[in-house]
Amino acid sequence: MTQATTLKARDYKNDVEPIWCPGCGDFGDLAAFTQALAAMQLDPKDIAIVSGIGCSGRFSHFIKSYAYHTAHGRALPTAVGVKAANPNLKVFVVGGDGDGLSIGGGHIPHAARRNPDITYLILDNAIYGLTKGQGSPTSPFGMVTPTTPFGLEDPPLEPLRMFLSYGISFVARGFSSDVKGVARLIQAGAEHRGFSLIQLVSPCPTFNQVITFDFMKGVVVPIPDDHDPSDLDAAFRLALDKEKFYTGIFYQNDKLATMDAKLDHQRRLTMDKQPRTLEGLFAQF
Amino acid sequence: MPRNEITVRVAGEGGEGVISTAEILTRSAVDAGLEVFTFRSYPAEIKGGLAMMQVRISVDPIHSIGRDTDILMAFNQEAFDVWGARMSPGAVLLFDPKHCSVPEDYPFQRVEVPLHEIAMRESGARIAKNIVALAAMIGVLDMPPEPARALIEKKFKRKGGDVVATNFKAFEAGYSVLRTDPRLKQLQLAPSRTGSRPDGRIVLSGNQALSLGAIAGGCRFVAGYPITPATQVLEFMMKHLPAFGGNVVQAEDEIAAIAACLGASYTGAKSMTATSGPGLCLMSELIGMASISEIPVVVVDVMRSGPGTGMPTKTEQADLMFAMHGSSGEAPRIVLAATSIEDCFHQAVNAFNLAERFQTPVILLSDQSMGYRTRTLSTPDLSGIRLDDRATPTAAMLENYNRFADTESGVSPVALPGMANGMFVATGLEHDEAGAANYTPENRTRMVAKRFRKLDTLAGELNAHGNGILDDGGGADIGVIGWGSTEGPIAEALEKLRAQGLKVAQLHPKVLNPLPIDAIGGFLAPLKKVVVFEENHTAQFSKHLRSNVRANGTEFVDVNQCTGLPFTSDEVYATLSEHV
Numbered sequence: 001m002t003q004a005t006t007l008k009a010r011d012y013k014n015d016v017e018p019i020w021c022p023g024c025g026d027f028g029d030l031a032a033f034t035q036a037l038a039a040m041q042l043d044p045k046d047i048a049i050v051s052g053i054g055c056s057g058r059f060s061h062f063i064k065s066y067a068y069h070t071a072h073g074r075a076l077p078t079a080v081g082v083k084a085a086n087p088n089l090k091v092f093v094v095g096g097d098g099d100g101l102s103i104g105g106g107h108i109p110h111a112a113r114r115n116p117d118i119t120y121l122i123l124d125n126a127i128y129g130l131t132k133g134q135g136s137p138t139s140p141f142g143m144v145t146p147t148t149p150f151g152l153e154d155p156p157l158e159p160l161r162m163f164l165s166y167g168i169s170f171v172a173r174g175f176s177s178d179v180k181g182v183a184r185l186i187q188a189g190a191e192h193r194g195f196s197l198i199q200l201v202s203p204c205p206t207f208n209q210v211i212t213f214d215f216m217k218g219v220v221v222p223i224p225d226d227h228d229p230s231d232l233d234a235a236f237r238l239a240l241d242k243e244k245f246y247t248g249i250f251y252q253n254d255k256l257a258t259m260d261a262k263l264d265h266q267r268r269l270t271m272d273k274q275p276r277t278l279e280g281l282f283a284q285f
Numbered sequence: 286m287p288r289n290e291i292t293v294r295v296a297g298e299g300g301e302g303v304i305s306t307a308e309i310l311t312r313s314a315v316d317a318g319l320e321v322f323t324f325r326s327y328p329a330e331i332k333g334g335l336a337m338m339q340v341r342i343s344v345d346p347i348h349s350i351g352r353d354t355d356i357l358m359a360f361n362q363e364a365f366d367v368w369g370a371r372m373s374p375g376a377v378l379l380f381d382p383k384h385c386s387v388p389e390d391y392p393f394q395r396v397e398v399p400l401h402e403i404a405m406r407e408s409g410a411r412i413a414k415n416i417v418a419l420a421a422m423i424g425v426l427d428m429p430p431e432p433a434r435a436l437i438e439k440k441f442k443r444k445g446g447d448v449v450a451t452n453f454k455a456f457e458a459g460y461s462v463l464r465t466d467p468r469l470k471q472l473q474l475a476p477s478r479t480g481s482r483p484d485g486r487i488v489l490s491g492n493q494a495l496s497l498g499a500i501a502g503g504c505r506f507v508a509g510y511p512i513t514p515a516t517q518v519l520e521f522m523m524k525h526l527p528a529f530g531g532n533v534v535q536a537e538d539e540i541a542a543i544a545a546c547l548g549a550s551y552t553g554a555k556s557m558t559a560t561s562g563p564g565l566c567l568m569s570e571l572i573g574m575a576s577i578s579e580i581p582v583v584v585v586d587v588m589r590s591g592p593g594t595g596m597p598t599k600t601e602q603a604d605l606m607f608a609m610h611g612s613s614g615e616a617p618r619i620v621l622a623a624t625s626i627e628d629c630f631h632q633a634v635n636a637f638n639l640a641e642r643f644q645t646p647v648i649l650l651s652d653q654s655m656g657y658r659t660r661t662l663s664t665p666d667l668s669g670i671r672l673d674d675r676a677t678p679t680a681a682m683l684e685n686y687n688r689f690a691d692t693e694s695g696v697s698p699v700a701l702p703g704m705a706n707g708m709f710v711a712t713g714l715e716h717d718e719a720g721a722a723n724y725t726p727e728n729r730t731r732m733v734a735k736r737f738r739k740l741d742t743l744a745g746e747l748n749a750h751g752n753g754i755l756d757d758g759g760g761a762d763i764g765v766i767g768w769g770s771t772e773g774p775i776a777e778a779l780e781k782l783r784a785q786g787l788k789v790a791q792l793h794p795k796v797l798n799p800l801p802i803d804a805i806g807g808f809l810a811p812l813k814k815v816v817v818f819e820e821n822h823t824a825q826f827s828k829h830l831r832s833n834v835r836a837n838g839t840e841f842v843d844v845n846q847c848t849g850l851p852f853t854s855d856e857v858y859a860t861l862s863e864h865v
Binding site for chain 2: 016044045046048050060061064065066067068069070071074077078079080081082083084085086088089106107110114263266267269270271274275276278279281282285
């Protein structure tokens with residue numbers, strides 16, 4: 001494929017049929033993702049998608065691009081390596097709430113510190129779907145699942161509050177039924193210079209009878225137009241709102257040095273101070 | 286008559302300059318043109334605990350830490366209590382009576398050195414006792430004092446001329462205190478053959494040599510997490526790899542470290558992480574991932590005593606089975622073991638070449654004793670280094686690209702991101718030749734065989750071209766087998782036995798998995814008995830060997846120790862002597 005022709009959303013979809021259940025929220029995210037790629041006219045050969053394990057971990061199999069479908073919880077650090085070694089690639093990470101917030105949750109604050117120029121989509125269905133319906137870190141309090149037969153007694157994580165606390169330079173939230181809105185968020189995240197993290201609430205019609213499409217439609221409210229995404233306090237207020245479930249860009253700070261810039265800086269410093277040839281290096285000993 | 290070789294141990298409270306004293310002694314010997322081989326025993330504590338550094342100094346090249354010590358410089362009571370009995374015949378204890386009392390019936394020669402008193406008198410600073418001790422040892426050994434003086438000047442220059450002058454004063458006082466003592470005449474070392482350090486002669490630790498080898502091997506991405514005794518590799522790479530165009534990331538844990546390596550390698554960068562046993566445990570899931578998704582990666586394991594936290598600052602060769610098999614399922618990978626400090630350099634180069642050629646994880650085993658010890662060696666011949674790169678698809682292959690094409694060697698050309706028409710998914714799911722998830726019995730059987738065939742291909746090459754030391758001993762019927770860092774002590778023990786006219790065969794492979802079965806079978810065939818030395822409890826390599834190679838009646842004698850210390854050549858010699 002060359003850049004001479006205009007690519008449409010469907011040109012980014014390969015011929016692998018998604019394994020998802022009919023009505024899965026992930027279909028909306030997949031459609032939005034291809035729309036965002038088309039909006040940016042990215043060359044598929046320069047896209048790398050790293051995905052984890054879970055229903056949404058299969059995402060990378062369905063897109064025309066390079067992809068690494070890695071182990072449970074390890075997509076984000078894998079993507080850090082991809083981007084560090086080849087900054088020319090447009091790097092996306094896709095995974096679910098169990099993958100990203102439970103087993104892989106420890107990687108997010110460290111990625112936040114490094115601020116790699118990658119976009120991480122957490123497709124949050126508040127359930128472990130692939131293993132057939134166990135409670136996840138974002139499952140609501142009281143939810144009955146095979147691993148919580150008498151109701152979940154732990155409160156859910158609140159990802160946005162965590163992300164804002166970590167200092168992630170782009171934090172957004174979307175709802176998979178709003179395909180156009182999600183596509184705009186993905187594009188904004190991908191165009192953001194630095195680490196962008198987008199929570200995409202993507203209901204599971206098979207195993208989650210609490211966080212349903214209908215439930216979400218009743219609580220989702222777009223972030224007001226007058227919100228200033230550079231205002232961290234305001235972003236926290238929106239994230240902490242107990243009544244409304246805001247979607248949109250909560251926070252954006254494009255003034256932080258990216259991982260690539262920092263690695264380049266390290267390289268310049270090292271080149272100034274240390275030998276650049278093996279012969280020179282051996283001479284130090 | 287001056288001697289050609291001597292071993293010195295310096296022991297005392299960790300963090301009080303014991304190690305740096307011995308390091309200056311080492312460097313002084315090298316700058317005087319002598320050969321050195323050092324070994325350190327660190328306490329686990331950051332400050333405090335008993336630290337010991339052993340320096341073997343010789344007029345001629347040496348290959349191991351040798352025997353017990355000829356001189357023990359005991360800085361405190363604990364140093365004497367722990368090391369005082371482990372002395373060679375005729376050895377001398379040097380101690381400061383202020384900090385150490387020695388029982389009347391102590392069987393070795395003892396010589397008091399008032400380190401503290403001299404330090405206070407000459408410099409007014411307690412810490413100058415290190416310089417006094419250094420100088421006293423240089424005097425006893427009859428080494429030229431100039432190199433040590435130059436090193437002291439370099440070390441203290443930053444702190445000002447007064448500090449240098451005070452240390453020089455302490456040095457002169459220490460230098461003369463025992464120099465002419467008639468009780469110590471037998472400790473005098475012959476002058477070096479060159480008088481000063483010859484060109485290209487350098488001092489490296491195993492971890493340094495391995496790091497240099499990685500850079501020479503084309504490594505351009507490192508991610509790691511600090512862990513004793515492998516941290517020095519990450520530190521070295523942080524300091525030097527960016528100047529070669531590479532990137533280094535200190536990861537949040539070992540899992541993230543190897544994940545980042547796989548990501549970087551997926552883009553084509555030759556990638557490495559360095560860890561020790563506990564880190565290898567955390568990495569094991571992704572080592573399996575690398576194996577099934579066919580991503581080259583080099584994982585260095587500088588082994589330490591395990592399991593659990595074990596003895597982080599002590600050595601062991603007990604990770605072999607885990608290195609070979611640690612993963613879910615069956616995940617083919619190559620396991621190498623460096624055999625000496627010099628070989629750490631060469632095996633690091635080899636590790637990258639094998640990882641790239643076979644698109645599989647390569648685990649390179651070193652250990653604490655080899656990682657930390659230093660020795661003099663010649664700068665390796667850099668012009669002789671040949672680098673292998675990953676096979677990439679031709680334009681014709683890309684017309685209908687099968688990333689995981691089932692080939693005769695098991696190796697399939699791999700497209701790198703950015704390459705037009707090469708797009709594929711690297712996945713940990715079982716997949717077909719194109720990379721699409723596929724769980725059919727036929728596909729599964731075929732793809733597992735394809736990945737394992739890479740090891741068969743390598744084993745065939747090793748059978749044809751050799752793999753480390755494989756020496757029939759000129760018709761011996763007794764053999765010795767070892768792997769990794771035991772090469773030095775085994776070599777010295779063999780030298781002694783062969784000097785007595787005894788025939789001993791020797792096997793010391795560098796690639797431990799896969800094994801060249803035919804070549805090893807041929808080695809064993811004429812032998813009545815082989816003695817296998819390993820620094821572990823369960824004879825891991827011996828079992829690996831016996832489960833793969835038909836022994837045909839050759840008796841295996843497993844000699845195992847897991848003391849946290851490496852074998853000495855005396856121990857190997859004594860044991861072998863019982864069997865030859």
